[in-house]
Amino acid sequence: MDWKMHLAIGFLSAALLTLVLQFLGTLPGIELLPPALLVVAFYSLLPDIDIESSVSHRAIAAILLLLAAGSILCYAVLGQQAFLWIFAVSAAIVVASKFLRHRGIAHTLRFALLASAPLAVLNPVFFLYAFVAFFSHLAADFDVRL
Numbered sequence: 441m442d443w444k445m446h447l448a449i450g451f452l453s454a455a456l457l458t459l460v461l462q463f464l465g466t467l468p469g470i471e472l473l474p475p476a477l478l479v480v481a482f483y484s485l486l487p488d489i490d491i492e493s494s495v496s497h498r499a500i501a502a503i504l505l506l507l508a509a510g511s512i513l514c515y516a517v518l519g520q521q522a523f524l525w526i527f528a529v530s531a532a533i534v535v536a537s538k539f540l541r542h543r544g545i546a547h548t549l550r551f552a553l554l555a556s557a558p559l560a561v562l563n564p565v566f567f568l569y570a571f572v573a574f575f576s577h578l579a580a581d582f583d584v585r586l
């Protein structure tokens with residue numbers, strides 16, 4: 441499945457999550473929608489970071505490097521430890537991606553939790569959208585493993 445289909449399925453899954461949150465009366469404010477959409481786009485492609493020649497890999501690696509640099513700057517200015525976590529996870533994924541085999545650890549729910557967890561520090565809703573987007577990728581690949 442190519443990156444465009446994973447993106448489409450990720451957004452469809454996010455729409456379903458939004459409906460569930462609406463039904464439960466826990467839908468976040470509209471101001472969180474734009475960053476949540478970015479989170480969905482990123483995490484619906486993240487598992488394919490293990491294909492070095494893919495569009496997903498190049499885009500995700502570039503975003504992670506920018507995120508790592510930005511989070512170090514934010515930590516230096518604001519001093520909040522959450523930014524150190526974001527830096528550590530981003531940098532670790534970029535370095536580790538050089539050694540990943542396709543549909544290995546990057547295509548597991550363990551990786552989904554590890555990669556999504558830092559967002560819970562910022563806002564639990566972002567964690568939910570990230571995890572659902574990541575899960576949608578695994579489900580679309582018919583390869584959901586712990």
Ligand SMILES: [Zn+2]
Binds near residue numbers: 488547581
């Ligand atoms: Zn995949």
